[in-house]
Amino acid sequence: MLKILKYSIQDLLRSRWSYVYFIFYLLLGFVLLFLNNNMDKAIITLMNIIIVLTPLIGTIFGVMYYYNSREFTELLLAQPIKRNKIFIGQYIGISLSLTLSLVLGLGIPFVAYGLFKSAIIFDFVLLLIVGAFLNFIFVALSYNISLSTENKIKGFGYAILMWLFMAVIYDGLFLISLVMFNEYPLEKFALAATMFNPIDLSRILILLKLDISALLGYTGAVFKDFFGTSLGLLSSLGVLFVWVILPALNIVRKANKKDF
Amino acid sequence: MKNLLFSFLFLSTLSFSKTIEVCKTCAINSIQNGIDSASDNDTVLVKHGVYFEDSILFGKNIHLIGENHPVIDAQFKGYALIIEAKSFVLQGFKIINIQQSYTKDYSAVRVLNSTNFVIKDNILENVFFGFMIEKSKWGLISNNKISSNAVEEASSGNGVHLWHCQNMRIEGNHVSGLRDGLYFEFVSHSFISGNTSTNNIRYGLHFMFSNHNEYHHNEFNNNGAGVAVMFSKFIKMHHNTFHYNWGTASYGLLLKEIYDADIHHNLFEQNTIGINIDGCTRIKYEHNFFVRNGWAIKFTGGCYANHFMFNNFLYNSFDLSYNSRLNDNTFNFNYWSEYTGYDLDKDGIGDVPYRPIKLFSYIVNQTPETLILLRSLFVDIINFSEKVSPVFTPDNLLDEKPVMKIIND
Known part of the structure; x- marks a missing residue:
């Protein structure tokens, strides 16, 4: 598995997409700090x-990589290697290289601007951790989609739709349900609903x-009691972890069953 | 001629007044005895030391001066000083340990019916109420440090508490850890300046029924509920800073039933609500900075003729929250950090009006739980569509002439 992981990362580095992604974040970080001049x-x-x-x-990369390396994957499948090792290796390879680009791309400008001396280092680290989780989650989800769809165009379509649903449509439905049922106590529902969307x-x-936590506390102590504590932080990170594990297990299940 | 008269007056006071020294090893070794043996216009000079005295009483017009902050320890037995003199000076003491009570307002210094007095350079620690001034005029309270460790509202008192006073000056005091830092009720024609009020469990400054006062260059930080001003007319508030009043029921400034006020050159930074405006009429807000508040301004009803000009709204989660479709308030020439318009004629004023109310702020008003969607992409999209064609927010509530650059002056 490690060999496949290594190969995936090397492949991505050779195809330069990781560099593009890295440079994008690097530029973004510098431009943001230059314009704002304030880390907060x-x-x-x-x-x-x-x-x-x-x-x-993450979504686009996942789908693209799967379809692009499909022939090579089939070649690998002919070798005496376990299927789940191949796919999990590829999956971790992509996610790691994306995460590396993210962490380095954003880390370098912030460190250059004196991150270690400022009080927001924990916020920044949390931001990177969350970014890493999102990479792992969405690469896994897109791998699931591409494994179950032979047609490239369809696969891309579903993957983009999945992203759109999580980033926009879900919040829309969430908002509508909150407004429709605003005569009921909704704090618990809202709390639960956020768990079902990693974004x-x-x-x-x-x-x-x-520091915006006070705004949440303004409406219902429930949010703040939950998210504001370290238990809340840990359990939210735990839920994010579950969001990584479940799709990853599903990759294994699908890959083992799939007829290539 | 005038100088001559002054020097004559000065000499006359010198010649008739005497100084009485109080110290632990002197003939007079208690403050009460010192005061008792003084007569009008005398000075009682108290040397450094710890004096275990409470309810020190005086009605004479004297100067009570402490040298190197002698400590008056009231040992939790009621008031430390009760002053009923028409004219007096109280300077340089450290007063500690005032009793808590649920029925009496025990204070470090209680002043009644005085008409001309100075209280300055005192340190008050672990007090219930600090200075309790009742029915007095022409007083100066300056450079005092008041601190305590209030835990809950019911069992704590106020730092500077003025009741039925006129023509007072409250300057350069530091108040922390009480219920209300500065509290004024029925106070008029007074100036409150240069004070710092922090970490109080309720309000940094609280006044009610107090007309014709001016509050300037004060600082209010980290107070439980910020600053509350209620039921007052003709107030001027300027050059104050309201910081970090974060919390579920916290305001930078809470205005309730205020009429004809001027609020200018203040800084509201990182408060849950910058200004909460409730039933206020004919108020001018000019040259204020609203920086990174939850809500910069929240109207909660019955507000007419509030005029906002030359203010800076920078990076607030919501610039404005408004609860009705009728609007009689105006916004002009303000700078909004979220303004995305353009200025083709280069006159420094945006060509497109700015709408400070977002659809999301309207939704949050209706259904507070939706706040959990703050900064979501979907919310940005609906805000944008509402901005293009307003349906839910009052369509005349806009800044016709938003300024393109931060207003610094």
């Missing part, structure tokens, strides 16, 4: 970008670390 504000802007773009890029969960996790 840069982090808020960065959050908006991370929770929208990271999943999108929402990441957004709230970061928001709560960025």
